Amino acid sequence: MPNYEKMVVEAAKEMARQALTVSTWGNISARDPKSGKIYLTPSGMDYKKCTEDDIVVFDAKGKRVKGMRKPSIEKDMHIYIFQHNPKFNAIIHTHALYSTIMAVAGVELPAITEEFAQTLGELAPVSKYAIPGTPLLGENVSKVIEAGHRAALLPNHGALVVGEDMKIAFRSCGVLEKASEVYVKVKSMGLEPKVIDPADVGHMHRFFTNSYGQK
Ligand SMILES: [Zn+2]
Numbered sequence: 001m002p003n004y005e006k007m008v009v010e011a012a013k014e015m016a017r018q019a020l021t022v023s024t025w026g027n028i029s030a031r032d033p034k035s036g037k038i039y040l041t042p043s044g045m046d047y048k049k050c051t052e053d054d055i056v057v058f059d060a061k062g063k064r065v066k067g068m069r070k071p072s073i074e075k076d077m078h079i080y081i082f083q084h085n086p087k088f089n090a091i092i093h094t095h096a097l098y099s100t101i102m103a104v105a106g107v108e109l110p111a112i113t114e115e116f117a118q119t120l121g122e123l124a125p126v127s128k129y130a131i132p133g134t135p136l137l138g139e140n141v142s143k144v145i146e147a148g149h150r151a152a153l154l155p156n157h158g159a160l161v162v163g164e165d166m167k168i169a170f171r172s173c174g175v176l177e178k179a180s181e182v183y184v185k186v187k188s189m190g191l192e193p194k195v196i197d198p199a200d201v202g203h204m205h206r207f208f209t210n211s212y213g214q215k
Contacts, residue, residue, distance in 0.1 A: 004030050004039040005052035007166050011092065016047040020096045020173060026158065027072035030166055031082050031089040036060030040078055042069035073133040080138035081162065085145050088162040090169035098180035099159035102126075106155060109179055110195040112186075116179040117201040118208035119172045124151035124159070124179075132157060151176050 011028045015021055024047070029040040038058045041047070045054060056067035062079040064071070072078070078091050102109050102124075109124040111117040127144045130137035141160050144152040150172055151161045161176055163169030186193040196204075 001034075002032075003052070004032055004037070005055040005057075008039045008041060008055050009050050009052055011090075011166050011170055012041050012047040012050055014170065015092065015094060015173075018174065020094045020177060021158075022095045025095040027074050027078070027093050028166075029072075029078040029082070029091045033089050037065065038062075038079060038082055040071050040075060042067075043072050045069070074137070076133075076135045077138035077141060077160075080135065081142045081145060081160075084142045085162065088145070088164060088169075090163045090166040091160065092163075092169050092173045093154075093158065093160045094173060094177070095158040096173075096177045096180075098184055099153060099177050100157070101184050102180045103153035103155050103157060103159065107183075109151075109153065109176070109183060110193075111201045112183055112193045112195055113175075113179045114196075114204065115175045117196050117204040118212070119168075119175045119205075120150050120161075120179075121148075121205045122198060122201050123149060124153055124176055125149055127152045127154055129155040 008028050008030050015026055024044045027041045029038055031038050040056050042054045054069050056069055056071040057065050059065050074093060081091055106126055108126050111122050125144050128140040130140050141152050145162055153159050159176055161169050161173045163172055183193050
């Protein structure tokens, strides 16, 4: 059985290392598809010092079953998204710079790079605004995921990415941030970013999710 506490701690450390968030903001969770248990990062902790004991565990209904730490203030968002999107077992919420620029501008991110088309598909939409830490934020972001997307830009806040597992979610997280940076920089040249044809995006996304890499 995978060690979910370790998985979440390692992803949080990697998020900090790759500067995908600012200070202690951003949060990560994983779900064990067998037990339905949800493993979430603690609130306001330096991820570099985070250990497996700091992870807070909830049952599928959102009741705490393990862990002494105060959970991330976005606990309700993580639990709501898992409950409404059974296909996904990992959620990464970042405050990464370029994703945040897109979110602040209120501009949805289309498939402008090959790896975006492969991992995220056609679009990372902007969700409806809600105050951080409120149940409404979870509902608004979940609507984007329920509509078939794998990433959402959170207005005046950051980004959220889901994946079937942590590896997939983490990879998509980096892809989203890079595509956001490319978009912003092409715009800053006074040019319009060229979007990949939707038919090609569909083809690339299907190929990547079905047969890319070492099996
Ligand atoms: Zn946040």
